[in-house]
Structure formats: C-alpha cells, structure tokens
Amino acid sequence: MLRDGANKSLWQETLPLYQPKHKIVPEKIVDVLIVGGGITGLSTALELQKAGKECLLIEAHNIGFGTTGGTTAHLNTFLDSTYDQVISDFGEKSAQLVFQSVKESIETIKSNIEQYNIDCGFEHKDGYLYSQNPDQTKELEKIFDACKKVGLDISYVNEIPVPIPFEKGVKFSGQAQFHPAKYIYGLAEAYEKAGGFLVQNCKLESYESNGLAEARTNLGVIRARKMIFATHIPPGINLLHFRCAPYRSYAIAVKLADGKYPEHLAYDMYEPYHYYRTQEVNGQKYLIAGGEDHKTGHNENTEFCFAKLDSYISKYYDVEEVSFKWSSEYFEPTDGLPYIGHLPGFTDNVYVATGFSGNGMTYSHVAARLLTDLITKGQSEYKSLYDPNRIKPVAGFSNFVKENVDVVKEFIGKRLSKEKIESLVEIAKGEGKVVKYEGESIALYRDERGSLHAVNPVCTHAKCIVQWNGTEKSWDCPCHGARYTADGRVLTGPASKDLEIVELKDLVKVE
Numbered sequence: 177m178l179r180d181g182a183n184k185s186l187w188q189e190t191l192p193l194y195q196p197k198h199k200i201v202p203e204k205i206v207d208v209l210i211v212g213g214g215i216t217g218l219s220t221a222l223e224l225q226k227a228g229k230e231c232l233l234i235e236a237h238n239i240g241f242g243t244t245g246g247t248t249a250h251l252n253t254f255l256d257s258t259y260d261q262v263i264s265d266f267g268e269k270s271a272q273l274v275f276q277s278v279k280e281s282i283e284t285i286k287s288n289i290e291q292y293n294i295d296c297g298f299e300h301k302d303g304y305l306y307s308q309n310p311d312q313t314k315e316l317e318k319i320f321d322a323c324k325k326v327g328l329d330i331s332y333v334n335e336i337p338v339p340i341p342f343e344k345g346v347k348f349s350g351q352a353q354f355h356p357a358k359y360i361y362g363l364a365e366a367y368e369k370a371g372g373f374l375v376q377n378c379k380l381e382s383y384e385s386n387g388l389a390e391a392r393t394n395l396g397v398i399r400a401r402k403m404i405f406a407t408h409i410p411p412g413i414n415l416l417h418f419r420c421a422p423y424r425s426y427a428i429a430v431k432l433a434d435g436k437y438p439e440h441l442a443y444d445m446y447e448p449y450h451y452y453r454t455q456e457v458n459g460q461k462y463l464i465a466g467g468e469d470h471k472t473g474h475n476e477n478t479e480f481c482f483a484k485l486d487s488y489i490s491k492y493y494d495v496e497e498v499s500f501k502w503s504s505e506y507f508e509p510t511d512g513l514p515y516i517g518h519l520p521g522f523t524d525n526v527y528v529a530t531g532f533s534g535n536g537m538t539y540s541h542v543a544a545r546l547l548t549d550l551i552t553k554g555q556s557e558y559k560s561l562y563d564p565n566r567i568k569p570v571a572g573f574s575n576f577v578k579e580n581v582d583v584v585k586e587f588i589g590k591r592l593s594k595e596k597i598e599s600l601v602e603i604a605k606g607e608g609k610v611v612k613y614e615g616e617s618i619a620l621y622r623d624e625r626g627s628l629h630a631v632n633p634v635c636t637h638a639k640c641i642v643q644w645n646g647t648e649k650s651w652d653c654p655c656h657g658a659r660y661t662a663d664g665r666v667l668t669g670p671a672s673k674d675l676e677i678v679e680l681k682d683l684v685k686v687e
C-alpha cells in the first residue's frame with residue numbers, strides 16, 4: 177500500500193493496495209459523505225452505514241495512506257493526556273467519561289473483529305509505565321491516584337516487561353494491540369458489504385454547505401445531507417487550525433538476535449516518551465519502539481531522530497536487524513482532549529474528528545460512536561466533552577490569517593537563474609533546503625538523478641513557510657501540518673493546492 181512519506185512502515189509494506197468495488201462517485205445525493213480513509217473515516221462510515229445511513233467515503237489516495245498506516249497501534253485506555261491532567265482541567269466526572277469512552281472503544285474494536293472475522297493479530301495486553309528518577313516517580317504517583325479515581329485497573333509492580341532500570345512501575349490492564357492496516361481493510365470490506373460506497377483517489381478540493389453539503393473533488397461534485405472530515409484537520413481556514421498543533425513521531429520495527437521480545441506494552445516517562453511492544457507479522461516477530469516526537473517542521477535533521485531511537489533501543493536489546501523505520505504525523509489539541517462533533521463555523525451538518533494525540537486508534541472509535549449518535553439521534557452523552565466548539569474563538573483569529581497573507585511572495589511568472597542558484601547552494605542528491613535568493617525564499621530539492629527542482633515554500637493553506645523533512649522526503653508546514661512531496665504535490669491536508677513550481681530552466685537565455 178502507498179503512504180505519505182519515503183520510508184516504509186511495517187503495516188503498509190506488508191499489504192497490497194485495497195481494491196474497492198467502486199471507482200467513480202455516485203451521482204445521487206448521499207446521506208453522509210465521509211472524507212478520509214484512515215481508521216477514523218472507516219470506523220465512522222461502518223457505524224453510520226449499519227445505522228441505516230447511505231454513506232460515501234472518499235480517500236485522496238488509498239485507504240491507510242495517512243497516519244493510520246504510520247501508527248504503532250497500541251489500543252490504550254491509558255492516554256497521552258494523563259487522567260490527573262484531565263481531572264484538573266475538566267473535573268473528575270469528565271475524566272471518568274473520557275475513560276468510559278475509550279474503554280467502550282476497545283470493546284467495539286474487539287466486537288468488530290469478532291463480528292467481521294478480521295484477522296489482524298488483536299491481543300489483549302497489560303500496559304506498564306515506569307519512572308527513572310525522583311521527579312518522574314512523583315509524577316507516576318499522581319498518575320496512579322488519578323487512574324484509580326476514574327476506574328482504571330492499575331497496580332504497583334516490582335517487575336516491568338522491558339530490560340530497563342526503573343525506580344517505580346505501575347501496571348494497567350485492559351489494553352490491547354493489533355495490525356492497524358489489516359483491521360481497516362476488514363472494516364472497509366464490512367462497510368462495502370453493508371452497501372457503503374468507498375472511492376479511492378478522490379480528493380476533496382473545496383466544500384460549502386447551505387443545508388446540503390457540496391464537495392468539489394477531482395472526480396466531480398458530491399452532494400450529501402451531512403459531511404464528516406476524518407482527515408485530521410479539515411481543508412480551508414478554520415478555528416481548529418489554531419486549536420491543534422502538528423507533531424512528527426518516529427517508530428522502528430527490529431528483529432532481536434536473542435528472541436527476548438517484550439510480552440506486554442511498556443512506556444517510559446521522558447518527554448517525549450519512548451515505548452515498546454511486540455507484534456508478529458507474517459510469522460515474524462518484531463519489537464516495535466517509538467518516540468523522539470517533535471513539532472512538525474521544527475527539527476532540521478529528521479534522520480537523526482531514527483539514529484537516536486536506534487541507539488536507545490540498542491542499549492537494552494540485542495538488535496539483529498532494523499527491518500522498518502518510519503515517521504508520521506499526529507495532532508495535539510491545546511487542552512488535551514480531542515475535537516469530535518460539529519465543525520466550528522458549520523454547526524448544522526458538517527462534522528469533524530481530530531486532535532487525537534497519540535491515541536487515535538481508540539479515539540477514532542469514540543468518534544465513530546459519537547458522530548453516529550449525533551447524526552442519527554441528534555445527541556450523545558459525549559457531545560459536550562469532545563465538542564470542537566468548546567473553546568471560544570480567540571481575538572486575533574482574523575489577524576493571524578492576515579499576517580500570514582502578508583508574507584506571501586508571488587513567484588507566478590517569475591523564473592530564477594538555475595546557474596546562479598547552483599553556484600550559491602550546496603544540495604546533495606535526495607536533499608531539500610529552503611534558501612534565500614535575491615531577498616526571496618525558495619524551496620530547492622535535488623532528485624536522485626541530480627536535477628534541481630524549485631518550489632515556492634509558502635504553504636498554500638495559511639501561507640507559512642514549509643520545511644524540508646529529510647527522512648520522509650517531503651515539505652512539511654510547521655503551522656498546521658500540511659505536507660507536500662519533494663516536487664510540491666499535496667500529500668496531506670489541510671492544504672488543497674500544490675506548492676507553486678518555480679521555473680529554473682532556460683535562464684541563461686533570459687539573462
């Protein structure tokens with residue numbers, strides 16, 4: 177299956193492309209249009225279709241192309257926003273409701289797997305969290321107390337499943353793991369069997385809603401009574417862009433020489449944290465480890481993140497081979513809880529599910545349930561908890577858009593001297609760089625054959641300057657997480673338009 181970066185993930189590499197029944201979008205008005213073929217879009221589409229709604233799911237590339245194919249697929253009720261944080265920011269009742277919602281999610285995943293006979297290596301596991309210094313131990317004790325308050329089954333332990341020195345450890349039960357791509361293929365098949373339309377290579381370019389949602393795509397206009405964005409951040413400029421920050425996270429899957437794979441899930445308490453688990457794929461066991469997260473576009477040497485992860489693991493494990501390494505993007509909400517519900521500015525019939533931090537495997541199914549309830553019953557017990565409109569618009573929202581528009585430099589019709597740029601900038605094959613040239617920024621990339629390509633580095637979404645991601649060979653926008661291929665084509669939203677190509681040819685004649 178194809179993915180949104182140059183590296184290979186364990187999940188995407190081990191499956192062929194999904195082959196849906198349909199290649200064109202239906203002409204009739206559908207009940208619900210779901211945009212985005214990751215775990216959120218597919219689990220929501222299946223729930224709605226089962227609830228009697230006629231659904232169309234569109235995916236810009238192939239299902240699993242985005243973060244769902246680049247995840248590490250822990251199914252947790254223990255979350256990145258710890259329950260002590262949630263209690264202090266939202267109160268104990270809300271924290272209990274968060275726990276209830278994610279616990280139900282894991283049950284839904286398990287029941288989907290049983291009902292649709294999805295062979296995706298699902299296994300229940302315990303999770304272990306351990307401290308490695310006195311400050312972390314204090315933190316761990318606070319987390320322990322809060323987990324007890326919300327009802328999580330947690331206990332102190334003397335042993336952890338990884339060979340790493342620790343001060344204090346806890347075990348929480350009721351966690352799980354699976355092969356995420358095999359799972360979403362199972363969801364897609366069940367959804368299509370239930371009568372749902374699924375169309376790949378169909379990219380939403382713009383939309384509006386006046387009672388009826390109208391989406392313009394490369395395959396034509398789609399009309400739907402309701403529309404859901406399961407694309408992380410929706411296209412266009414929306415309040416949510418200022419409520420979610422994009423992050424990049426790194427994962428590797430290694431074979432161990434001594435076969436001592438951890439039996440359960442383990443997490444340290446550094447910021448960002450490292451984590452470990454084992455998954456068997458096609459008869460081969462892998463130790464999967466992850467971490468080294470940073471804000472998108474805020475690390476110039478992304479390849480070095482893998483080197484750090486690799487050396488951290490090698491300190492504790494006898495690594496025979498690094499079989500896969502990949503990185504992917506997730507979105508961090510400002511107040512720690514996801515945004516699931518009515519899209520701000522479109523409170524009648526457009527919905528969104530985003531801001532899942534590193535817990536989208538479970539939050540996706542919270543979204544499926546919540547959005548299905550909102551659409552079929554008009555309410556959900558989780559509506560206000562996860563309401564995207566819970567935070568009021570900030571003063572300065574319109575200024576932000578304006579400020580960024582001011583930085584736009586129009587390259588249209590402009591051609592730059594290739595020879596001059598070549599003489600000023602050193603770029604190795606396969607590398608990219610944003611450089612200043614005659615007072616303007618240009619994003620340059622030298623392909624493997626040695627040819628230089630130039631694009632305008634101004635992101636077509638909200639006009640920030642993109643940064644080169646050396647390991648995934650993409651241009652990433654640090655503001656709202658839009659990503660582009662080395663030659664400027666949109667990989668992932670919220671941008672809808674490609675980066676503008678800057679002409680470098682024939683300049684000897686021009687000058």
Ligand SMILES: Cc1cc2nc3c(=O)[nH]c(=O)nc-3n(C[C@H](O)[C@H](O)[C@H](O)COP(=O)(O)OP(=O)(O)OC[C@H]3O[C@@H](n4cnc5c(N)ncnc54)[C@H](O)[C@@H]3O)c2cc1C
Pocket residue numbers: 211212213214215216217234235236237238239240241242243244245246247248249250251252378379380381406407408411424425426427466503504505506532533534535536537538539540668669
């Ligand atoms: C390295 C890493 C490890 C993680 N590990 C875990 C974990 O262990 N457990 C956990 O719970 N969570 C984890 N997460 C988070 C989790 O993987 C994500 O939250 C989840 O996969 C998001 O799924 P999604 O369906 O919302 O988005 P995606 O899977 O990204 O799907 C969105 C889809 O929308 C499509 N799309 C975008 N724009 C358009 C458009 N305009 N038109 C049509 N289609 C469009 C994209 O092509 C994409 O396929 C991890 C994240 C990372 C980065």
